[in-house]
Ligand SMILES: Cc1ncc(C[n+]2csc(CCOP(=O)(O)OP(=O)(O)O)c2C)c(N)n1
């Protein structure tokens with residue numbers, strides 16, 4: 001008899017600066033699948049004026065030795081300039097944007113608006129029977145908001161995945 | 173402008189090497205002995221000065237010029253629709269020698285054999301779709317064994333990409349995780365810089381295959397070409413030197429070790445001849461015994477008193493015990509592969525470990541080390557030697573005495589047989605009888621490969637070509653062909669198995685066509701011996717589909733291809749057969765019938781530790797628990 005073993009895991013946030021070339025996202029995402037790593041969230045956009053460099057933020061989880069391998073394997077890709085494990089070098093800020101659609105009338109509608117206010121979520125679309133709220137914050141703040149909205153007529157949720165940055169004056 | 177009247181023709185004498193009618197037809201030269209000894213390549217400087225500054229050239233033409241500029245001598249390839257423009261650009265161009273293989277896997281392995289035996293990158297040219305997919309095995313093989321290749325694949329025209337066009341495959345997608353880097357070039361203006369970067373990436377840092385996918389329209393469209401070096405940014409600069417602190421620490425650790433081992437791998441070979449010389453110096457200074465992985469054989473001379481032999485699954489008792497009992501392991505260009513470490517939690521339990529590797533992702537991947545040094549083996553060893561000064565190592569005599577005790581086991585010994593030739597004996601005789609010729613040896617995959625690693629001995633780098641990481645049956649014959657191209661005066665022998673040789677047997681035609689006098693020495697045991705051995709040891713001898721049924725008559729097959737065929741049936745014919753093979757000035761198959769059911773020992777069963785080696789004569793259970801069975 002044989003069972004598959006599991007190891008203790010950690011969540012890490014990595015930022016990866018890459019040449020903005022065709023196939024780079026497939027290379028990175030594919031690296032994760034090919035080597036059996038996890039992607040919890042991945043965001044990407046170019047960050048230079050001439051659009052030549054992109055910054056990718058990846059949230060992953062795995063045993064510490066695997067996180068180190070992920071770091072090294074990413075660095076091994078030719079178009080990758082720099083990999084920073086924010087969880088390692090921290091502290092860092094992380095932000096995510098969500099759009100949350102809630103439909104309801106009467107007391108539920110009022111309550112949704114009240115909670116949105118507490119969370120500083122902004123209604124960006126309204127009908128007489130629905131709202132779309134825009135909310136930014138750390139992922140657990142968004143989790144909590146979505147949970148609360150579930151009882152108040154949640155229709156759908158869209159999330160960007162996080163972007164993150166090291167605190168302080170320096171570049172990571 | 174036609175290819176013929178461009179500037180380079182004026183200074184290259186086409187007629188000197190090729191009969192005029194051959195140039196017109198584009199056919200290969202008639203078969204004649206020793207044609208390979210003609211000079212190829214390396215003529216770029218002759219025409220450079222005469223060329224005009226800038227002119228429009230087709231993508232195909234830019235590719236050819238760029239390959240010449242890189243000093244490429246041989247292109248291993250196979251034509252097809254999506255590379256016709258490139259083949260047309262090659263037509264009659266004698267600066268590049270195109271070797272027409274019989275299957276694209278053969279092209280990739282031949283390029284590997286060329287690269288491994290010469291230290292230069294191998295170049296492959298194949299068509300889109302099936303041409304590219306056929307080459308993938310060889311590309312993956314080169315990726316795992318860190319062999320520098322530049323693979324050019326044709327692609328359907330840009331406008332048809334994504335439309336499931338005829339012979340379209342997502343080559344860049346398919347090869348993404350078995351290349352070091354790959355490109356889809358969409359503009360001929362990018363070709364020169366891309367090719368230049370591809371060669372740099374393939375050959376520097378940890379070498380590996382780089383693929384360039386070129387749509388057919390990009391081969392035909394033109395772009396400006398100049399003789400000036402391609403303009404590009406330099407974004408790839410792998411580290412070469414180790415950090416000064418780490419070097420100092422390494423020196424202290426080595427100088428204070430009482431039981432050190434140098435554990436070397438393919439990285440030493442990739443690092444070049446200088447690395448093998450420096451390794452010898454390091455060994456002399458430190459007195460440490462040396463073992464090597466399968467890929468590193470030849471980096472340290474096998475007749476040295478401190479040579480332990482290969483380590484790992486089929487390594488020697490002394491190498492594996494020394495690793496197990498060492499207080500310091502200095503890993504130089506090896507990667508703690510599962511075939512080397514055996515059971516991880518029992519691997520070298522009492523040792524400190526230094527790991528020198530140019531690829532930081534190899535460090536702490538499977539085994540946690542105490543001192544990582546990211547850098548090129550030759551440079552790092554040189555740094556260690558510089559810092560070593562006049563230090564004296566510890567007295568290692570007690571350690572050496574223990575090692576001598578392990579050597580007493582004579583773990584490579586095997587029982588002789590009256591009825592049949594023992595395969596190990598065949599390798600020993602092959603070694604003894606070819607030793608003075610310093611041959612290049614390639615292998616297929618299986619027991620014969622391990623016996624070759626154990627009983628053939630190497631004294632210098634680039635003589636041993638084997639598929640280590642991927643373990644690709646069918647590697648050996650094309651690799652031998654590639655090696656023979658790069659080493660026209662060398663004796664090149666593929667030590668083969670009866671099953672493996674059939675995986676790329678079609679390449680016999682390639683050797684015939686180009687008069688490549690490669691030798692194929694088959695240890696014919698009528699089994700997929702390695703599979704049979706595992707079934708004997710783990711599945712109670714249920715030999716499921718491992719018998720080599722319906723084998724061809726290899727001697728007749730040799731003759732059918734214009735080779736010489738020799739059969740060796742008993743020990744009395746062994747030496748004469750080997751000598752006849754060596755003496756024949758052309759390709760030879762030797763069908764050496766060996767004992768059918770011998771096993772390859774010593775062996776560390778997968779999932780076992782270095783101390784649980786099985787030696788000849790040990791009784792083996794014939795079964796294993798599921799945990800062990802699940803390991804590869
Ligand atoms: C392409 C490929 N397919 C399957 C295998 C699995 N395999 C490893 S060794 C072996 C048998 C090789 O038989 P043979 O060439 O006769 O060598 P022997 O072990 O008998 O010396 C097989 C099937 C492999 N390594 N490569």
Ligand SMILES: [Mg+2]
Nearest residue numbers: 669670699701
């Ligand atoms: Mg066999």
